Amino acid sequence: MNAQNSSCGLSGHEDPHKKQDLEIRECLGHIRNKILVMSGKGGVGKSSVAAYLSVSLAKRGFKVGLMDVDLHGPSIPRMLGLRGTIGPGSKDGKASPVPYLPNLDVISIEPLMGEDRDRATIWRGPLKIGVIRQFIADIEWRDLDFLIIDSPPGTGDEPLTVAQTIPDARALIVTTPQEISLADVRKSINFCRNVNMKILGIVENMSGFKCPHCGEAIELFKSDGGMLTAKKEGIAFLGSLPLDPLVVQSGDSGSMAILDDESSPFTRAFMDMAARVVREVEGDGAAGPGGSENSREVGGEVAPEPGSRILAVPV
Numbered sequence: 001m002n003a004q005n006s007s008c009g010l011s012g013h014e015d016p017h018k019k020q021d022l023e024i025r026e027c028l029g030h031i032r033n034k035i036l037v038m039s040g041k042g043g044v045g046k047s048s049v050a051a052y053l054s055v056s057l058a059k060r061g062f063k064v065g066l067m068d069v070d071l072h073g074p075s076i077p078r079m080l081g082l083r084g085t086i087g088p089g090s091k092d093g094k095a096s097p098v099p100y101l102p103n104l105d106v107i108s109i110e111p112l113m114g115e116d117r118d119r120a121t122i123w124r125g126p127l128k129i130g131v132i133r134q135f136i137a138d139i140e141w142r143d144l145d146f147l148i149i150d151s152p153p154g155t156g157d158e159p160l161t162v163a164q165t166i167p168d169a170r171a172l173i174v175t176t177p178q179e180i181s182l183a184d185v186r187k188s189i190n191f192c193r194n195v196n197m198k199i200l201g202i203v204e205n206m207s208g209f210k211c212p213h214c215g216e217a218i219e220l221f222k223s224d225g226g227m228l229t230a231k232k233e234g235i236a237f238l239g240s241l242p243l244d245p246l247v248v249q250s251g252d253s254g255s256m257a258i259l260d261d262e263s264s265p266f267t268r269a270f271m272d273m274a275a276r277v278v279r280e281v282e283g284d285g286a287a288g289p290g291g292s293e294n295s296r297e298v299g300g301e302v303a304p305e306p307g308s309r310i311l312a313v314p315v
Helices: 016-028 046-059 076-080 125-137 157-165 179-194 225-233 245-253 265-284
Strands: 031-038 064-068 098-101 104-107 144-150 170-175 198-204 237-240
Touching: 016 031, 016 125, 031 046, 031 157, 031 265, 046 064, 046 076, 046 098, 046 104, 046 144, 046 170, 046 245, 046 265, 064 076, 076 104, 076 245, 125 157, 170 179, 170 225, 179 198, 179 225, 198 225, 198 265, 225 237, 237 265
Parallel strands: 031 144, 031 170, 064 104, 064 144, 170 198, 198 237
Antiparallel strands: 098 104
């Protein structure tokens, strides 16, 4: 047999893209459920939902990974108060995610930025595509029950790359009750349908405020916009989350401690929402292996060669 024409990978001429595709498929095969947390508009609390969902699932005993693909404005590390760094894994060329809980690991671009974590990430599509694929292929994820993916708002490179690289990912769409947010939610719904991504459901965040003095519920925006949109579109409504100043304080201080306060209306609502997520996933069956050999081409642009590992962040 001519070694040069061999496709077994032993000839020294292995296509790096095919190698990365295989690594992605192998990684995704060990992850049962992949959930993309997305929103049509910024400022609706999408990253908070992704962070709290990851922690609440981990507290339920699930093995969870949290992947932050908001490369221009990563919020997850600061919300969680992450102090660790991404180090070498046990396998050659792999990197270890940052541990947050014994059964919750996190990957984000911020721990890779060195000491200057306020440095701007000025990347175009191909670089972002390559880094997101490396977050899967080059990170030594353990066997996971859930991979929660925090995406930037909108329907650009990042959610599109996730949709094409993880074809069995399901979308959890976050909105606030007012029409200006719901209009962009409908764009997110159409995005999911165009790329054949199943929608797990809609979460309405900042849905009213409970007066700390009299206990009366105050609707700061209109009410039930998320539920009505879900009903109209034939999508599951996963719940409403009240506005709570402690959520803001927790995020700013890098603490998820509010989830331990069972008297908090936010905590009770969030735990109910997380339980619905688990029921929706279990009712649909565990997600199987994903990945696609043709997933690296996005919007007519091709990601850079996957020869360099993510520990050498492009600048």
